[in-house]
Amino acid sequence: MILAIRHKMTGLTAVALGCAALLGAPALAQEFPDQPITMVVPAGTGGSNDRAARLISGFLSEELGQPISVINRPGGGNLLGHLYFQQQPADGYTILRTTAIPYMTVNMLVQGAEFDITDFKPINLGDIDTSVIAVAEDSEFATIDDLLAEIRENPGTVSIGVQPTSADMINFLIFLEALGLSEDDVRVVTFDSGGPVRNGIAGAQFDAGVIGERGLRPMAEQVNTLMVFAAEPLDVWDAPAVREVTEAEGVADYPNILSGSVRGYFVHGNLEEEYPERYQRLVDAFKAVSESEEAIAAHNEQQITIDWYGPEESTEIMLREHENLTNPEYLNVLKPE
């Protein structure tokens, strides 16, 4: 019922907009949004996407002059929430906060979801994670060299906790391969989500874990990061970058570093075409919030990243990392035979 009314309204507004454009009165274009906006989170309450969505919605609703309600649609590796979002009308009144990479890729290629990644248009992917190798604070492995030495000395005994359908897993396998090792030289222990991997690292439930570094930050006292999968070392962790490690091992050129999880805000893929003014209005609002000092301070306090890349660069990042994951060489890692 509500949806029907909304459709009727949007029809009327479209006509009004058309007239306004003819008369050269652009002011009317600013009338979007004239009703509350829904932000879909395809995961449960309290997780990183949920916290980010709830935090930004306060600032965003001030910017847009309409309340924003966050709803959770968890399940199936974000698939159920993504499907739900695609079922909503592409009128700019439903936006999405999600972990695009690796989940959209996995939804499409492993779980057989019928959407395409271009059905989601990123407004800003301001939260790009980095894979790291980490151990418990009191682990016997103090450096990455200790860990590698043990893997070489006793192949097939060191256990590694990881999410099997993740960029972390692929990064780790590329790393092993570059060093002339393989998956069979370690014991891969698989988990459904990041939380248990982080707990397992802190509790030394396995020898080392490969996971995104953002979620580890609040646990900095309980864990020790051995290596980061980035071109350069990060400020937050006292650990070498992967290329430093492989160069020291005599590997001339390291093939590829994948970003960790890529998170951010999305609208429907055809919104820009159907309602260019609404699309622009949303982009402007997100940009204003991402650059407001108050919002940045609030995000920093909760250790949530809010860098502004904008739709173009975000789309590039998303497609690049999606391409990386769909590389047939890596895809069979994600896809159990």
Add this chain to the structure above:
Amino acid sequence: MIDGQAVLGATAMLSSDIDIWLMIVPGLLIGLTAGAIAGLSNSMAMAICLPLTLYMDFLPAVMFLTAIFTGSGFGGAITSILMGIPGTTSAVATTFDGYPMARAGRHNEALGVALLSSTIATLYGYVVLFLLVGPLGAWVIRLAAAEMLLVALWGLSMIAVLGGNNAIKGLLAGGFGLLLGTIGMNTSGYIRGTMDIPFLLDGIPLVPAMMGMFAASQLLALVGTRFLVTEEENRRADYRKIMAGCMEVLRRPVAHFKGSMLGVFIGAIPGVGSSVGNLVSYAEMKRNDDDPDSYGKGNPKGVMAAESANSSSEGGSMVTMLALGIPGGGGTAMLLAAFTMHNVTGGPQFINDNMDIVYTIIFGNFVQAALLLVLGLGFLAVAGNIVRIPVTILIPAVLVLAVLGSFAITGDKAGPITLFVFAALGWVMKRYDYPVAATVIGLLLGRMVESELIRTWQVSGGMELAYFAERPVAITFAVLLVLSLMQPLIKRRLKQRRLSRAEP
């Protein structure tokens, strides 16, 4: 391990702010009501109330949410006892003896047992939290896949207990449940049995399935009766009988204590929690008893075992949340969300710097437990009236609530569909005399058993013994599990020996 300075600080904090106290009663009432409505879980009630806490200070907010937690712990027992339908996964074992007691007109007594068991167990849970928050948190997080697997198997051993006269049917039903539990995408990424239905990727929605099976088997059995309780004079709420139920608990302090401790420690393990705790506690109580055959027919000790474990697990689940900033289950995830809303992060730093706040939360919960007893008594006077409603009105009303509840859980038609499919399944099983509860337990634990088994296999390099030799806790758990399973055998042997000695 107790920080005297912080204790003083906590008492000062509690006595300075009246808001902390004002939040407890509404919180408990919301929790009691939510728990008593099938399908409304504690975490859902807390999620609904979470936005309200934005307008409160930090401590009143936490007190409000933990009061909902405490209230719903007991509220769940009410539907389990009066209708035989557990509203939450943590009240499954309560139905086994609670509902037969109600049908026999002993519902007042059963509710009394449940109320006092819950109250004292909540208290125990927080006492353990008070004494051991730091060390227990550090210990629990070290429990890896092998230990978790053993705990899950311990819960699963409940299936053998349920079979009753027909052990084979019990095992078949349990095995069937385990198979159902493996539907969905497993931990290493394989997708099985989803029939291309998207919502099954996450497995069968547990609570709608559970409600469907129990509702079908219990409510359909009522067809042809006019009231839940046959004798009219038994239908009144009778405080003397409720008190008699309370006395049952006081007469068995050791058994109650044991159930509570199982609840705390199992509840403290992240991802296991109270849904396993109540099963383990019930199974242990039955195996330990001199007359195990009296269980499942209305033995108040069964109600006590289940309710003590699911209520004490609240304190247990707070351990990892406070000590490590890790939520153990839905309820604590909500609390943690409230923490972040007030810019408080749980974890070692938090308990090092803010032990007084931790103690304030704990002391506040002591008071909650006491208030639960008072409010619970009042609540029972109202809820007990359910037995006075004619079955012709009760059954449709319960079914409507169950459908709404299942919709609330999944947020779409997946919940009601699951409810109906499993209601049909429950009816068929009941018709051919298979224990529905065994399938439910298999379904509840199937996913956990499989995931932990896979991880144990992976981490031990294909079950190499060298790995287990380095895990003394796993060995201890395994020995305890075997001993506990052998207990009825040992007991019987001892009895025979005693008899044979007495005869000549």
